[in-house]
Amino acid sequence: MRRLLPSTLAGRIILVLLVGLMAFHVGSLWLHQTGSDILLGSTQQRVTAERVAAAARAVGMVPPEAREAVAQALSSPGFQVRWQPGAVEGTVAAEDLTITGHREAQGTVGLPEGGSLWYHADPLQAQPEHATLLSTTAMAVGILVLGLLVVRLIARPLRELSSAADRIGRPGQTVTVPEEGPREVRQAAQAFNRMQARIDRLIADRTQALAAVSHDLRTPLARLRLRAGFLDDAEVQQQIDADLDEMDAMIGSTLAYLRGDEEQEEVRSADIAAMLQTLCGDAEDMGKAVTYEGPPQARLPCRAIALKRAFANVIDNAVKYGTSARVVLADRGRELVIHVDDAGPGVPEEQLESVFQPFYRLEESRNRGTGGSGLGLAIARQAVGHHGGSVTLQNLAGGGLRASIRLPRLA
Incomplete structure (x- = not known):
């Protein structure tokens, strides 16, 4: 799971924003679709009842031989009616419709003069509300853009903190980190500046101590070398000079390693x-x-x-x-x-x-x-x-x- 997470803080915040916005977007669409289905169901029942009642009145007002023609004339691709002569079992009144689903209605209605009217209403089709979808998408994009700006504002002090940490110990003047931004970032910057000041003091003290050690060690070496020059035994004098050369080289290499002289070049x-x-x-x-x-x-x-x-x-x-x-x-x-x-x-x-x-x-x-x-x-x-x-x-x-x-x- 951790391998899928971005390595940067900004990347992780953006990922959280994207996941949140996607969940928000999908949830909004689901709620919109659910509300549309409920509205279509209630509208379907009301519209179907009104159309069946109107068709029953129109068919009942004409002679029996013309009723089938009137029924066909009242039919449409989404609403079909058929006149059936004779008594039909199970007929119901127009206001007691049999609904097979909240989108599809079907049944029969008995007529006062005899016979019945069969009807079938196709489901109403939900029309896409482009304005709603567009506004939801625009709101999501706006939140994402605002989130990106906030992430950049948060990440900028952290980048400055990282850059300042990388400069510690390098030659040049120490630069303090701006103590601005959210409270947590300001506290981190303040702690870093205090740490940087302590490190600067330690480096300065170490440099001063090394300079003193270098002077204090080489001074007696110089005196020993001078005194060795007054010895009568040339072989002993040569051995002492060799020992002093070795000691001087060891001191020089040790101090160079501790000072890190190459960083000053x-x-x-x-x-x-x-x-x-x-x-x-x-x-x-x-x-x-x-x-x-x-x-x-x-x-x-x-x-x-x-x-x-x-x-x-x-x-x-x-x-x-x-x-x-x-x-x-x-x-x-x-x-x-x-x-x-x-x-x-x-x-x-x-x-x-x-x-x-x-x-x-x-x-x-x-x-x-x-x-x-x-x-x-x-x-x-x-x-x-x-x-x-x-x-x-x-x-x-x-x-x-x-x-x-x-x-x-x-x-």
Whole structure:
């Protein structure tokens, strides 16, 4: 039953109006027809009685040999009379008619001079009252049009509420929902505006706290790096610098994930093919086995910095755990599909989704040789998801892991 209902509130209200108007229309027609039948029945009896009485008087006033001719002259397609000479059993007076139905009458009437008059009255035909039907239909159409206007007035604040909800968390000034319309809609708008104000305060507090954390964490790192420069042991100094670099990278990736920096970036047209070629070239310059296959150009409206970070995380993940990365770009018109294949051991099937969780890592040691903070794939999925795309992992039949990135060309 629910599948037959429209998905929108306006559609459901219109459906209720249509069903109600149809029931009202059918009921009105039924009442009109019933009233017409009752009126025709009473009119049938009165008209038939008057015509039979008039025919009996006319036939009785002429000689017997002329009565049949007079009876035929008085007959019509809807009213037939026949003169019958001699006594007829069961004759009744004209005012005691035998009615076989409220639309059809038949019987005999005895005449004072002898003989009887047989009659048959066909049912009266109801004439269509076009004016009544037209007025009923016009009233139904008027109610429907008025209902549609009311539905639009009710649905407009709800559409504004939905649009405002969709803007929450996006860059730009927060727009409050107009608190107008029916009382229930006004109450919903007021509650939404209060919720939006609380969310804005939470976002502002989180941004301020992250900025403070970023400053408070990087300040001691800078002091440690400075002090490490005064050490005489070059090997120890190099190890400390590597640890500090790792800590700085972990702080940067964590803060970037929590801030959602890509939402603050403007959407511009970028060449995804050139972006991937640059990342693959940089990796090759660092001695990593990374190759690119695909078209020389593939433009897409996007937040280029966020997507570049996502691609870099996926490629770095493939090189780190799979020793190599083969990047393949396919331009399918409505979407761009990027496959990043590695030659590693793959990922257990039950953990293909778990690796996208923040801070989740298959390798538990968390050292420089085996991995970082466990945010690379989480950041990549977050950035691609904000572009309406998806990131999935799949174990290849011949060994290795494939990361598939789909980016639709949204209107």
